Amino acid sequence: MKDIKEDWNTMAAAYEEFGTAEDSYSYNIEWRCIRKLLPELKGKSVLDIGCGTGIFTFLLEVFEPERLVGIDLSEEMLAIAKKKADSQRSKAEFICGDAADIREKIDVQFDFIFSSTTTHYIKNLKAMFAGIADCLKEDGRCILSVIHPVYSAMYPVEHDGTFPEDDEWQVRYLDRSIRAYIQPWIEYNDACENHLSVSYHHLFGDYVNAAVSAGLKICGVHEPMPPENWKTEFPGRYESFVETPTYLIMELSK
Numbered sequence: 001m002k003d004i005k006e007d008w009n010t011m012a013a014a015y016e017e018f019g020t021a022e023d024s025y026s027y028n029i030e031w032r033c034i035r036k037l038l039p040e041l042k043g044k045s046v047l048d049i050g051c052g053t054g055i056f057t058f059l060l061e062v063f064e065p066e067r068l069v070g071i072d073l074s075e076e077m078l079a080i081a082k083k084k085a086d087s088q089r090s091k092a093e094f095i096c097g098d099a100a101d102i103r104e105k106i107d108v109q110f111d112f113i114f115s116s117t118t119t120h121y122i123k124n125l126k127a128m129f130a131g132i133a134d135c136l137k138e139d140g141r142c143i144l145s146v147i148h149p150v151y152s153a154m155y156p157v158e159h160d161g162t163f164p165e166d167d168e169w170q171v172r173y174l175d176r177s178i179r180a181y182i183q184p185w186i187e188y189n190d191a192c193e194n195h196l197s198v199s200y201h202h203l204f205g206d207y208v209n210a211a212v213s214a215g216l217k218i219c220g221v222h223e224p225m226p227p228e229n230w231k232t233e234f235p236g237r238y239e240s241f242v243e244t245p246t247y248l249i250m251e252l253s254k
């Protein structure tokens, strides 16, 4: 299997450009839902797992946590995050580490643990959730926003490192094979064309079972719709999002 860390090192600059665009899905759909679910963060400690270039880390900083830590596997994603932190005098600290076992790098507990669109790069979900349970305070909250299993079910199944045909983008839900594909967003970026990414595909039940086996309670599950105005402004995008949702957002506690 290709190296996921190297993938993200290669795509870092392109991802930052895509993720910070005004019409990004993550800001307009994912964040719009997440911000309504956030607990009180003022004076609290916050951990962002798979923080990438810090897009959500800095959105969370607006709520004035006392401590803010981002962890990610890719040095290049973190380099962008650190540069932004310096330029905006952020208090965020960024650590290079594996989301599959955050305990390797983190030995304190947090009030709030967050993660966005990272779990499909983690092979062992149960290990990741066990790490979250260990690093979450007894009265802490966790929000995990994941690529919706219906969406990752559409990622083409990997075949010997070759690029998939367009007609391989079809929902294949119960197949947990490794997926290999050009990220839909990267096709619009001249700086990083035709890059074959790899990821896993987890089923909805895999998330539920990983939470249960880590002793975490599922307090809510959300599947956000695109904004109403997209119906007229971007009807094609609106329709395809409703057909194949991109985000599944879970609220967890101990």
Ligand SMILES: C[S@@+](CC[C@H](N)C(=O)[O-])C[C@H]1O[C@@H](n2cnc3c(N)ncnc32)[C@H](O)[C@@H]1O
Pocket (backbone or CB within 6 Å): 004, 005, 008, 019, 026, 049, 050, 051, 052, 053, 054, 055, 056, 071, 072, 073, 074, 077, 097, 098, 099, 100, 115, 116, 117, 118, 121, 122
């Ligand atoms: C789609 S990006 C999301 C970044 C950020 N959360 C956001 O929403 O802007 C996925 C991130 O997961 C990171 N990642 C992949 N596998 C990882 C692992 N095993 N441990 C930590 N981070 C990982 C990648 O480096 C990348 O930054």
